[in-house]
Amino acid sequence: MTGTLAIIKKEIKTYFYSPLAYVLLGIFLLVMGIIFAKFVSIYVEVNAAQRFGQAQGITLDKLATYLFQNMAFILCFVTPFLTMKLFAEEKSQNTLELLLTAPIHTTGLVVGKFLGAFFLMGLMVLLSFAYPFFMILWGNPELGLIASTYLGLLLSLACYVALGALVSALASSQAVAAVWTFILLLLLWLLQSLGQGITASWGPIELGPALVYLSPLGHFNSFNEGLIQLKDLVYFVSFIFFALFLTHRVVESNRWR
Amino acid sequence: MIEVKHLTKVYGDRVAVDNISFTVNKGEVLGFLGQNGAGKTTTMKILTGFMPATEGTASIAGFDVFESPIEVKKRIGYLPETPPVYKELLVGEYLSFVAELRGVPSKERAGKIDAALQKCNLGDVRNRLIGNLSKGYRQRVGIAQALVHDPDVLILDEPTVGLDPKQVHESRSLIKSLRSSHTVIYSTHILSEVAASCDRIIIINGGKIVAQELVNPHGTAGATSKTEITVQTVNDRLVGGIKGIPGVTGVEVFSNGSHKLVVECEPRAELMAQISKYVVSENAGLTQMSPVQLSLEDYYLKLIGGRVA
Numbered sequence: 001m002t003g004t005l006a007i008i009k010k011e012i013k014t015y016f017y018s019p020l021a022y023v024l025l026g027i028f029l030l031v032m033g034i035i036f037a038k039f040v041s042i043y044v045e046v047n048a049a050q051r052f053g054q055a056q057g058i059t060l061d062k063l064a065t066y067l068f069q070n071m072a073f074i075l076c077f078v079t080p081f082l083t084m085k086l087f088a089e090e091k092s093q094n095t096l097e098l099l100l101t102a103p104i105h106t107t108g109l110v111v112g113k114f115l116g117a118f119f120l121m122g123l124m125v126l127l128s129f130a131y132p133f134f135m136i137l138w139g140n141p142e143l144g145l146i147a148s149t150y151l152g153l154l155l156s157l158a159c160y161v162a163l164g165a166l167v168s169a170l171a172s173s174q175a176v177a178a179v180w181t182f183i184l185l186l187l188l189w190l191l192q193s194l195g196q197g198i199t200a201s202w203g204p205i206e207l208g209p210a211l212v213y214l215s216p217l218g219h220f221n222s223f224n225e226g227l228i229q230l231k232d233l234v235y236f237v238s239f240i241f242f243a244l245f246l247t248h249r250v251v252e253s254n255r256w257r
Numbered sequence: 258m259i260e261v262k263h264l265t266k267v268y269g270d271r272v273a274v275d276n277i278s279f280t281v282n283k284g285e286v287l288g289f290l291g292q293n294g295a296g297k298t299t300t301m302k303i304l305t306g307f308m309p310a311t312e313g314t315a316s317i318a319g320f321d322v323f324e325s326p327i328e329v330k331k332r333i334g335y336l337p338e339t340p341p342v343y344k345e346l347l348v349g350e351y352l353s354f355v356a357e358l359r360g361v362p363s364k365e366r367a368g369k370i371d372a373a374l375q376k377c378n379l380g381d382v383r384n385r386l387i388g389n390l391s392k393g394y395r396q397r398v399g400i401a402q403a404l405v406h407d408p409d410v411l412i413l414d415e416p417t418v419g420l421d422p423k424q425v426h427e428s429r430s431l432i433k434s435l436r437s438s439h440t441v442i443y444s445t446h447i448l449s450e451v452a453a454s455c456d457r458i459i460i461i462n463g464g465k466i467v468a469q470e471l472v473n474p475h476g477t478a479g480a481t482s483k484t485e486i487t488v489q490t491v492n493d494r495l496v497g498g499i500k501g502i503p504g505v506t507g508v509e510v511f512s513n514g515s516h517k518l519v520v521e522c523e524p525r526a527e528l529m530a531q532i533s534k535y536v537v538s539e540n541a542g543l544t545q546m547s548p549v550q551l552s553l554e555d556y557y558l559k560l561i562g563g564r565v566a
Contacts, residue, residue: 002357002358002360003357003358003359003360005357006354006357006358007358009354009357010343010346010354013346013350014343014345014346017345017346018345093341093342093343093344094337094339094340094341095341095342095343096341097307097335097337097341098335098337098341098355098358098402099358100307101305101306101307101330101333101335102330102355102358102359103327103328103330103331103359103360104327104358105327255307255308255309256308256309
């Protein structure tokens with residue numbers, strides 16, 4: 001347990017020892033800020049036009065939904081840079097041997113690494129609370145909706161990080177890990193729209209809905225609409241568990257090679 | 258303290274470690290000697306629980322390496338071939354991380370880190386970035402990392418590689434000073450090092466143990482010593498007589514005009530006296546008798562099938 005804690009602390013510490021964490025946090029907030037400002041100006045324009053009967057109005061909640069959907073997508077670009085080092089760096093500087101000969105189970109090691117990276121992602125999401133904060137300050141958004149959206153965001157992020165950890169454990173270098181994590185995350189997102197166009201089925205399984213189910217997008221969208229459903233929770237939890245389980249196996253395989 | 262029985266490790270079709278067995282007693286310093294690729298590192302990696310063996314067992318402090326790896330790892334300090342350091346951490350931070358990782362309670366941590374820094378002479382670089390340190394310093398940080406949790410057993414894989422002569426000397430005395438409280442296994446291919454700091458050596462070649470010897474204080478190894486005797490006349494009776502003395506294990510005759518005999522016997526002074534007395538009593542005309550020092554280097558080369566220069 002203390003070993004896992006040591007790893008979490010070290011991960012977080014080393015993120016802030018390199019400029020990477022600051023740069024990523026900064027870029028993420030900048031991009032989100034631009035998107036937020038743009039959405040707000042569209043919101044104002046549309047609602048002004050509505051008064052003259054020229055357009056259908058949008059609610060502040062709709063604005064929040066769009067905003068967070070964008071955020072979930074942008075985090076796909078951020079995650080690879082944070083997760084790439086998790087195991088690939090340890091391998092390249094021979095410190096994996098230190099970790100694997102320390103009195104800590106591989107499970108503790110994998111969970112420690114996962115939580116360390118997840119903490120930083122969580123921090124990022126926490127800072128993004130600035131946008132809903134302004135909405136609350138100037139408007140009257142549905143608070144429950146924002147809460148469920150944040151829960152969905154954190155769960156999606158946990159999936160991204162778990163997948164990133166797995167790729168980092170497999171990859172030979174950090175750059176390779178980053179590229180592959182990004183490709184896989186993008187593919188997972190695209191499964192949503194890809195699946196919708198497929199009508200073929202394989203036995204009793206309809207391929208289209210199956211692919212849609214595999215994408216985190218739809219599950220995140222339920223949270224984003226204020227729905228906390230068991231099936232979405234099951235999806236996220238099993239995704240995280242499965243990715244971390246595979247990571248465990250891959251890290252463990254370093255002993256055999 | 259350490260017990261290894263019939264350990265075998267096979268990589269694909271290459272046998273890296275072939276059925277080796279040895280024991281190391283508490284407080285002993287064992288030198289692990291062999292060429293590059295002889296199987297030293299593999300054996301050490303198995304002992305530290307990094308990788309499993311194909312066959313055989315190993316136990317440390319009574320715990321089986323394969324069945325209770327966590328218990329074993331708690332009692333081991335390990336320095337791999339390349340020191341496992343994080344370049345972005347300060348020396349002090351790094352040692353604190355390793356101490357916590359190895360389960361040193363937070364109250365004792367500061368004291369143990371100080372002790373490790375002091376033992377390895379790292380006090381003046383405590384607040385420096387590891388990435389900015391020279392190779393020698395990094396190596397010492399690696400050693401400090403291995404002993405920060407005050408383990409019973411230290412396993413050091415080539416701890417003196419990359420150090421300058423002064424540092425080599427220092428690390429040797431460091432290893433010697435660890436003898437009282439720790440059991441140490443360390444590998445090297447530098448022979449003078451073993452002679453200087455080990456109680457016992459194991460020579461490994463092609464994955465097999467070719468010799469296990471105690472090291473005597475003069476840096477010679479082996480259970481026998483050789484003595485060169487020059488006489489004026491050599492005959493079978495003389496040779497047979499010398500062979501008959503208890504303790505003598507072999508007599509070699511060079512009769513190329515110089516009448517030299519090389520007697521191999523147990524390294525005891527009274528045996529020498531006995532041999533000389535016999536040769537004189539035989540009236541063989543003893544002209545010279547001198548011990549042949551078989552240095553560790555000769556011994557090593559002989560064992561691994563190299564040529565003694």
